[in-house]
Amino acid sequence: MTKLLYQTGFNNEHETEALPDSLPKGQFSPQKVNYQLYAEQFSSTAFTAPRASNRRSWTYRLRPSIAMGDFQPISFDKIVTAPHSTPCPPNVMRWNPLPLPTTDTHFLEGMVTIAANGDAQQHAGMAVHVYTANVGMGNMAFYNADGELLFVPQLGTMEVVTEFGKLQVAAGEILVIPRGIKFAITPIDGPIRGYICENYGTPFTLPERGPVGANGYANQRDFKYPVAWFEDNESAHRLICKFSGHFYEATLDHSPFDVVAWVGNSAPYKYALRDFNVINSVSYDHPDPSIFTVLTSPSEHEGTANIDFVIFPPRWMVAENTFRPPYYHRNVMSEFMGLIEGTYDAKEEGFLPGGMSLHNCMTPHGPEAQVFNNASNASLTPQKYENTMAFMFESRFVIAPTEFALSTPLKQKDYLRCWDGLTKHFDGSK
Incomplete structure (x- = not known):
């Protein structure tokens, strides 16, 4: 007989007992529970939260x-x-x-x-x-x-x-x-x-x-x-x-x-x-990170999370005639990223497994200079991102670093330098 190791199913009603008949039948709090438990x-959650x-x-x-x-x-x-x-x-x-x-x-x-x-x-x-x-x-x-x-x-x-x-x-x-x-x-x-x-x-x-x-x-x-x-x-x-x-x-x-x-x-x-079923673009434009949300902690404002837990797992990139890495952006949500293994596609240097980054509300960010140059000139054939797993905690509130985080030698003093090569390419004839 195979021993049951886990119950499965998110938020389902589970029942499990380590001794036979230790789980009461028919009611939750009988006058006496078997084994004198x-x-x-x-x-x-609150007693009166919706079912x-x-x-x-x-x-x-x-x-x-x-x-x-x-x-x-x-x-x-x-x-x-x-x-x-x-x-x-x-x-x-x-x-x-x-x-x-x-x-x-x-x-x-x-x-x-x-x-x-x-x-x-x-x-x-x-x-x-x-x-x-x-x-x-x-x-x-x-x-x-x-x-x-x-x-x-x-x-x-x-x-x-x-x-x-x-x-x-x-x-x-x-x-x-x-x-x-x-x-x-x-x-x-x-x-x-x-x-x-x-x-x-x-x-x-x-x-x-x-x-x-x-x-x-x-x-x-x-x-x-x-x-x-x-x-x-x-x-x-x-x-x-x-x-x-x-x-x-x-x-x-x-x-x-x-x-x-x-x-x-x-x-x-x-x-x-690895069980996450990635949904991705097959036409053009890099999809918003919300499409990679595993878990969410909702707020009272519909569509604006207290926290979203988002991952960037191994996946195919098939989009055509487009800039495939994350686009440059400023947004109302604040983003804390970590890297479990491999390389994150928008930060190929300096973002190490076990490391982390913080881009707060309305602070501009996006691919480093070399990633931009490579992606702008890449052959747009199907590409598979393998051996990678990054994640993000995204929040509607500003994510404020602690005194430890601001003063530790682990903080990279030259992080901003990865965008130094973003020089002007303007050509007024086109």
């Missing part, structure tokens, strides 16, 4: 989550929550990758904030972090009350233990952990590095397809959720919480990963970016 509901956007799960666990000690303040001084007061210049910016740790560093110790916007307490905006780690978190668990976490691994594979089960996540995949869910991260095959979008706003969902129809973009069946797994462990554990921009620690006399069964649609999930 406790019923606990986890809600990541299509309402997210909640029932968990059946050895102890309720309140079986814990009081929280006490602790500090992780490289992690910043919006709003923050560092002035934000309108310059284009780019950073080299964060170095891998040379001493034992767990996930929270290796996490640093690059930029943020909005206001976590108002449930609007986001923060962008990068993380590195080379050891596990031991008897430590973490949850974030300020927002859900979208992980974009760039290097290595990690095991993520959550209240809802285990997920193994590698570079080329993404992981989303809803606001408030406890988890711990352990590197599997060496050091790990990646990016995190901390979403203060509406939970991520799949974008509407519109005229594209039923099968383009990311498909629901390709999203994977953990099956129930628990440990009956009565050793001391540390529970770290990020709440309203500050960190707190509480002690437990047991493992927090004690959910024997669960049912619902609010749970961690992962997705392989």
Whole structure:
């Protein structure tokens, strides 16, 4: 018999149990649950949110989550929550990758904030972090009350233990952990590095397809959720919480990963970016990046996202009689880019895997000078972009770099120079 590893389907109602009949039948909170478990509901939207956007799960666990000690303040001084007061210049910016740790560093110790916007307490905006780690978190668990976490691994594979089960996540995949869910991260095959979008706003969902129809973009069946797994462990554990921009620690006399069964649609999930079905131009003009949206966090303004998560994966470029790379542009949305592997087609030099760039609202940007010259004179035969994966966090709010991001030696001082060759070619006779 094949062992079920994952539940599939985005935002579907899942049910899973680690022990037979540990999941109640017919009601969520019976007077007594089999195995003398406790019923606990986890809600990541308001109780009265519309059915299509309402997210909640029932968990059946050895102890309720309140079986814990009081929280006490602790500090992780490289992690910043919006709003923050560092002035934000309108310059284009780019950073080299964060170095891998040379001493034992767990996930929270290796996490640093690059930029943020909005206001976590108002449930609007986001923060962008990068993380590195080379050891596990031991008897430590973490949850974030300020927002859900979208992980974009760039290097290595990690095991993520959550209240809802285990997920193994590698570079080329993404992981989303809803606001408030406890988890711990352990590197599997060496050091790990990646990016995190901390979403203060509406939970991520799949974008509407519109005229594209039923099968383009990311498909629901390709999203994977953990099956129930628990440990009956009565050793001391540390529970770290990020709440309203500050960190707190509480002690437990047991493992927090004690959910024997669960049912619902609010749970961690992962997705392989290679499964994205690219829709692209076959006539002329470079398509807007919105056509590559994997997940979106909507705002109250229709068509204007709190955050869009966009990827630029391997794909064919077939457009004729046109300039194929991204065109020069200024726009109202702010763009934070990262590179998972390979080369991004608009930035062939200096944009490294693990690196990142920031082009804020109305700051002009586009292909570097050499890319422009090459693309303007290229033979317009079908071309396949291979061995590449870039992504973008796009937001309606200005993405303000932190003091660390503005002062770190990783910030490239000469990024603007890549456009130096954009000289005038004007010919008044044509």
